[in-house]
Amino acid sequence: MSELQFAQSLSRLGTESAFVVLARAQQLAAQGKDIINLGIGQPDFRTPDHIVEAGIKALRDGHHGYTPANGLPVLREAVAADLHRRHGVEVNPDHIVVVPGGKPTMFFAVMMFGEPGAEIMYPNPGFPIYESVIRYSGATPVPIALREENSFAFSAEEVLAQITPRTRLIIINSPANPTGGVTPKAEIDKLVAGLMEHPHVALMSDEIYSNMLYGGREHVSLLQYPEIRDRLIMLDGWSKTYAMTGWRLGYAVWPEAAVPHVTRLCINDHSCVNAAAQFAGLAALTGPQDAVQDMVAQFDARRQVIVRELNTLPGVTCTDAAGAFYAFPNIAGTGLTSMEAQNKFLDEAGVATVAGTSFGKWGEGYLRFSYANSTANILEALRRIREIL
DSSP states (O other): OOOOOOOGGGGGOOOOHHHHHHHHHHHHHHTTOOOEEOOSOSOSSOOOHHHHHHHHHHHHTTOOSOOOTTOOHHHHHHHHHHHHHHHOOOOOGGGEEEESSSHHHHHHHHHHHOOTTOEEEEEESOOHHHHHHHHHHTOEEEEEEOOGGGTTOOOHHHHHHTOOTTEEEEEEESSOTTTOOOOOHHHHHHHHHHHTTOTTOEEEEEOTTTTOBOTTOOOOOGGGOGGGGGGEEEEEESTTTTTOGGGOOEEEEOOGGGHHHHHHHHHHHTSSOOHHHHHHHHHHHHSOOHHHHHHHHHHHHHHHHHHHHHTTSTTOBOOOOOBTTEEOOBOGGGTOOHHHHHHHHHHHHOEEOEEGGGGOGGGTTBEEEEOOSOHHHHHHHHHHHHHHO
8 A cells, every 4th residue: 555645735736727627528528418618718729830830840850859948049039029029129039938838937937936934926816827836835825806896907006005025926917817807008007116116026927818909909018117127027928829729838038137047947847848849939920920810800709799698698797808818707696606607507508617716716706708619609608508597
């Protein structure tokens, strides 16, 4: 009989509930139940053909070995050029670190600043990995409440009021998962101005949905504030914009002082990113952007449908989703808790959603719907939920 003794720190490590819901949905589907998945957060589009071909060509050309730990120089230069094109900022390619997806940047940033006695602030409701890794590091997680009445944008005044001498890192995410909220420039301006009084605090800005804004909104990157560049980690990548979730390819712009530390973390953790995936990422940045524009236009059309239809459900209200590809309706009027609604809709209606509490305590009374599915499936899913309610 095994008597393995695992590290106690593992008990502090959470999970991403969307994958738990996905596994349950797949189990029901295998039993013959017709499931519509509005739970998982990944585009339902194929990676554009020219990107796929670039990855295949890289393999055929013999790119089978290790690459630099921080990413191919030509790819980091392309990232810098793309950031200049999209945000009008100059970025030193040596400050860019390419990693396998978005999560390594989150993990490295939190582990770099988190330890017992430290505090790290994070959005709530927010991507569950933030709080999970903060707890794993031994630091104290301090939630930044995102409220429906504020269109799920953070309040700079509230954020600044929570800073203490123990605060090491503030995580922000706009456009946001799970709410679809977008924080306006005026609020970001206030946050940056207030941080001038707290030079010991670093920021991690998760901008993975930066290409997905609607209704004429424009993305505000924290890179556009030179006064905080020496303590800013800006996370972005290919997964959402180019429908490349399975390619596992992301990057971050790091402060110069942090680059040696994160490079060592890369070497210890994963050595380098898959070579062929990096060449595919290069083709994505330097090739035609038509597929991205088409995908975002289709998301916008679906967004309008799902928000309109959610507002017709009994006991449900939904604010306008401003970015990403999520709607986050208020279901309090149904009399169901978030978890009860998630389970009821999946088991009885065959519709996968994710309980708001999977994203933090401030998510009670809400559900996350991903509209990364066809309009026909969205309409059918909401028809089934309407019958249940």
